Amino acid sequence: MSGTPLRFILAGLLGLSLTTAQAQTISLPDPQLGPRPFYLVDKMKDGPLKAKLSTCTGPFRKSDFSIAHRGAPLQFPEHSRESYLAAARMGAGVIECDVTFTKDRQLVCRHSQCDLHTTTNILSVPALAAKCTQPFSPADPATGKKASAKCCTSDITLAEFRTLTAKMDAANTSATTVADYQNGTPRWRTDLYASSGTLMTHAESIALIKSLGAKFTPELKAPEVPMPFDGDYSQEKYATQMLDEYRGAGIPPGDVFAQSFDLNDIKFWIRTAPDFGAQAVYLDGRYETPGFDHMRAETWKPSMPELKAANVKILAPPIYMLLTLGSDGRIVPSPYAKAARDAGLDLITWSLERDGPLANGGSFFHRSVKPAIDRDGDTLTVLDVLAKDVGVRGVFSDWPATTTFYASCMGLR
Known part of the structure; x- marks a missing residue:
């Protein structure tokens, strides 16, 4: 062995x-x-x-x-x-x-071109969050509106992509803050290894x-x-x-x-x-x-x-x-x-x-x-x-x- x-x-x-x-x-x-x-x-x-x-x-x-x-x-x-x-x-x-491309047409591994808001920490990086196709929008309990965002690899360059950290794919659509939105991992998965995932x-x-x-x-x-x-x-x-x-x-x-x-x-x-x-x-x-x-x-x-x-x-x-x-x-x-x-x-x-x-x-x-x-x-x-x-x-x-x-x-x- x-x-x-x-x-x-x-x-x-x-x-x-x-x-x-x-x-x-x-x-x-x-x-x-x-x-x-x-x-x-x-x-x-x-x-x-x-x-x-x-x-x-x-x-x-x-x-x-x-x-x-x-x-x-x-x-x-x-x-x-x-x-x-x-x-x-x-x-x-x-x-x-799974292969998709960045703004400068470089290939990266992501399940979807537009999943960075649920699979990375991009929303916690203000300079990059501002480049998202759809910035974070909080839930509104009064109207029933759900929290949402849409961040794509094609929104950022490869150099910017490399600065991100991978996390478990999940989002809390009842969230009113970015931190809560990114804290949606199902209980049957774990965030134990998700603090420093390497893209x-x-x-x-x-x-x-x-x-x-x-x-x-x-x-x-x-x-x-x-x-x-x-x-x-x-x-x-x-x-x-x-x-x-x-x-x-x-x-x-x-x-x-x-x-x-x-x-x-x-x-x-x-x-x-x-x-x-x-x-x-x-x-x-x-x-x-x-x-x-x-x-x-x-x-x-x-x-x-x-x-x-x-x-x-x-x-x-x-x-x-x-x-x-x-x-x-x-x-x-x-x-x-x-x-x-x-x-x-x-x-x-x-x-x-x-x-x-x-x-x-x-x-x-x-x-x-x-x-x-x-x-x-x-x-x-x-x-x-x-x-x-x-x-x-x-x-x-x-x-x-x-x-x-x-x-x-x-x-x-």
């Missing part, structure tokens, strides 16, 4: 950044899973799956089945250096950077993830400003720039799973960058389209065969779209899942452990199977159906130790 070199431990303690050359020598011990996967096993319903997982004591290994959703945001600020390190230490074989540029994330021996799944986020931006910065230039940063870092295209909710981005990569486009991931957001129903094929436009004919190889819907309940009330693959596999599409899904405690059936990600969900241990039941019955190749999780544990116990790579 190899340990982390002393100079990197010291660098972390001192808050120092590592150069790309130094980062290339980072080594990690075998995945450290902590108590949560075993807590989930203890909370499962009795049955063969619980019996099998109860006897699983390792060894635990890094797995591409375990995909870090924004790092490890169940406890660490998303898309922060600390979040990525935690994900790698938990055995995530693939780590996500990452896209290039820095590439260097770090490479040094950790993991693969990459960058998501090209939809711009929230009119495109072309700043005169000539088109969607195509933006999409090309993202892949160029992997080329510039010498990353093999086979280690990169570029994602987008925009099918046009996927087709653009397939056409102009086939080495990367060959495993581009189409994130299926059609659930937001009026009339869409994951149980009715006539509402899927384009159809599964049409996606396959367009050379899309990997489809990634939210978890609920791949699941339904059988006549006996058990969780089974949905018609959507079966049609995708019948068409020859690989599947990835998102995002495990995003719903919080499952005592009441969860929320968005479990909405198609809520009657079968009544405890946290059902996380592993859902994961088992996704892996064995649906046949997904990977699962995004907010706490990669869980997916690493399952993959190691079941012999998945």
